Amino acid sequence: MVMNPVLIHELRARMRGGQAYLLLMAIILIFGGVTLATFWSVTNVLRPNAPLTVPFAGAGNQANPGPQIDRILIAQRGAIFFLIMSLWAIIIAALIVPGATSGSIARERETHTLPLLLGTPLSPLSVAVGKLLAAGSYVALVGAASVPLFILVIMFGGIPPDQIVSVVLIFLVTTFAFTSLGVFISSISRNGLLAALATYGIVLALTVGSYLVFLLSSPLNKAVNMKYTLYFSPLAAVMSALTQTNSQLSTILGQVFREPGTRVAGEWWALGHYPLWCITTLAYLLAGVVLLLATSRVINPLRRWL
């Protein structure tokens, strides 16, 4: 098999020097801290006979423990733990990808190395794919390094394998789409800094912004219209994937998430017929492919598509 030369070159250059490893270590430490905090919350707050409020908040004490933690919450500790970890994984990917992709083509344009690369028989699509895989590989490395943290979830159990597969799929497709977006913006930007800023803006708007719009609109009773913004958010996709066959978790998340669609038998053409996470994942996948093709056209000096 012939490896993409751009991918090999990028990986070699990216992992040379201490910067990449320091960043990886920092990310794992942060994620590890989040995992520990989540684990502590799940085991110390969500336990039988525990007061509803955390002791240091001042309400509830040994003499007056307060109301019992709902049994549903305790039964769903594993699912809640996994949910929080998955959401953080998506957020961390959203924070890494713009930085990893912003300089991929913009920097080559700034340093005048792009014409020499495009003057070889390599197709512009190969160049774009190489850049995408190189950036995505770093995110995948972070993901792989985080796997041991997810093993804590096994302690609690209660996560069916199909849900794990769904969440992994959402993570991979989201990373692919964001990386494609970052490479595309890098190809149309004058410099890496502008590309990074633009990519961060769009990625955070999609990931967190769209979800916040839904949350903030709920008290205004406009959730009926704003619920469709959930389709843009991979965070909502994760919640959707985990609540498909878990009605208890769906109940717990009732205030912060609900499926936008109403499944009506026979209406296969309607958006609401399908779970949110399927729609979002498919849309992100298509968007990623389109952006990749667009990148190959932008960087093609003869302005062809491939």
Added chain:
Amino acid sequence: MSYLEVRHLSKRYGRTNGVLDVSFDVDTGTVFGLAGPNGAGKSSLTRMLATLVRPTKGQITIDGLDAMRKARTVRGWIGYVPDVFGLYERTKVGEYLNFFGRCFGMPWRIRQSAIVELLKLVDLYDFRFADCQSLSRGQQQKLLIARALLNEPRLLVLDEPLTALDSQSRLEMLEVLRELASMGKAIVMSSNAIGDLVDVCDRIGLMAAGQLTAVGTVPELVRELEVAHRMRLVVLQDADVALRVLNESSDVTEVEASRNWFSFTCHGGQAGQAQLLTQLIAAGVKVAQYAPMQQPLHELVASAPPTPVSPDQSRP
């Protein structure tokens, strides 16, 4: 059919003509030079030859293939050195060539032997483990030339390849180019210093304002551009008569006289020179010597008015 054929090539940037109706041919085993001042369109032209810019009009044919339609194929035949270039950070010299060798689809074994050979050719073998960015500008230029030769191109397109080189390296590089031409490669080389091209190019095209103003071998260009020629006149007697004839002639300027010796600029080409000689003889001047003084091509280029060349005139 020539190996490289350029027909009516134009490139427009907004309202500006970067290149306008340029046509020329280059055969294998020859070196074609492009000379002209900054902004003449040399870099735009070389970028189009390297299929890095789509022309607004015209056609480039390389070994019978349309370069724009079959760009990926012809890029494997072209070795290109741009005028402005950069090198990758955190990349060693050997890795840099290895990377481009992969991009050209060269098998590993051939790639490795080519890299060693080329690094020795450009005197960078001892720097093969050094960072590209740590090389001097001249060494970086040599590295670019080695990169351009990596895929054994049939056509070399070099945009001011000697700019950053010292005089010794420049001579060595010109020798390499002559040898490459003798091996059957077609070379197109641009420079804003025509002196770089005179010694190595078989034919030179002069560019100004995006157009080819003259094309030919060095002697042809000298003849064509000698519209205003510096002449030397030595007379046996009647020096004052000769001086009067020179001053009265409308084709003569800048007369310098010293006893029986005169130098002057004669406009009007060979016809003007012949007419002036006739006038001197008719005035009774005994002419001992009447000959042009040799001018270097770059002086002629600097003083010649730019006149676009028709496509037929630009073919060898």
